[in-house]
Amino acid sequence: MADDEYLLDFEKPLVELEDKLAEMRELNEETQDDLSNEIEALEERVERLRTSIYRNLTRWQRVQIARHPRRPYTLDHIEALTEDFTELHGDRKYGEDRSIVGGLARFTGSRFGSRDRTVMILGHQKGRNTKERKYRRFGMPNPEGYRKAERLMKMAAKFDKPVVVLLDTPGAYPGMEAEERGQAEAIAHNLFEMARLKTPIVVVVIGEGASGGALGVGVGDRILMLENAWYSVIAPESCSQILWRSWEHKEDAARSLKLTAPDLTDVGIVDEIVSEPIGGAHRDPEATFRSVGTAVAEALEELDPLDPRRLLDERLKKFDALGPYESAEPMTPTA
Structure with missing residues (x-):
């Protein structure tokens, strides 16, 4: 039952x-x-x-599955996909942010048809119960969280190690202290630094990918997304509140935002949909870990042969191609 x-x-x-x-x-x-x-x-x-x-499933139903309290979180994926994980702390500027976890680990690619390799793996961590959620701030980073992530990624590039990022956040932390310490600047700076990071970056949306909270660590050479995850500029409830002054239209908002994995592959934002067991990742976490591990291993193998210059060129082309548009011919004045 x-x-x-x-x-x-x-x-x-x-x-x-x-x-x-x-x-x-x-x-x-x-x-x-x-x-x-x-x-x-x-x-x-x-x-x-x-x-x-x-x-x-409707788009709103996928949002609900992505938020399921028993869905595997970042630390669950790290435990399943890696060995010898050594967590690293602090941004060396202000303090530690527990909503983002990260460190060096040995990705056990041999289990997924690849090879074992050292990676820098990081991501959002929400917490399972009230005490953990408060400790992790529901996976919503402060500026020091993004600056910690930047520090770890630059360390990875220094030692020529690939970066694996797991996205799962309802958004950046909206508190006054976050604004005081430069929340928007920290996110923008991460976008700049990740765009020119001279090492492969594989991003996996494992649950919620909301707004700048996710995008601040979401620039990658390969963007993978679990089948029932969602990724958008805004959460459906917040969108509903802005447009209709009520949360009652959250289903309409989710439908209009087109925030699911199939939607985002159609427009080229997501490169690959990672399958989940029927019923969601929480129904069979082990099967989910196998799917994620295989997808990450294949992405790393594809990126391995690229030298830094070509890696950066292709990353730039990937993001330049987003948001296609057409230009209308100028109208000829009539007499």
Whole structure:
């Protein structure tokens, strides 16, 4: 039986059917009647309904899955994909920001058809419970978080190590202290520094990718995105509040923002969609880690042969190509 605390509205019909299936299996064990035919038929109904629900999700439903409290976070991915992770702290200017974690680790590429290599891996960390969320500030960085990320990435370039970034944040921290310490400047500076970083950068959107909070560490040679993640300039609720003065239109906002992985591959922002188990990454974290590990390994193998000059040239071309537009011919004045 599913935990009602984490049950999403659109999952209720499926859970009710799964509960009936569990009851029938239990009854089959307790009685002498053979219910195998009925159980098999119900199993088929469950599978058809599961496939129907999760293969036809709306954009808002994908946002809900991306926010699921049991979804694997950055530290979960680091533990699954690497060995000998050594976390590094502080921006050497102000202090430590626990909403961004990062450090050197050995990416176990041999498990994913590649080779093992040392990488600088970093990303947002939200926290599982109230105490952790407060400690991590819900994965919303202050300026020192971005400056720490910049320091780690420059260290990676110095020692010729690739960078792997995992995005999962509801946005940059909106507190007064963040503005006082230069939130916008820190994000803008990171965009500048990442654009010219002379080492491969692979970015993976593993959950939420909201606004400058994600973009501040989101410049990469390869942008990968989990199937049920989202990535946008603004969260649907905030967009709804601005346009309609209410959060009630968040579903309309999500639909208009086109923030899902298929939307973003269509316009060339995301290079590859990383598959998730049916039902979301939290349903089978191990399968999710295998998908992410394989995608990261392939991206690193593609980037390995590029010398720094070509790497930067192709990175610039990639981002120059975003936001295509057409110019209208000037109108000829009529007499």
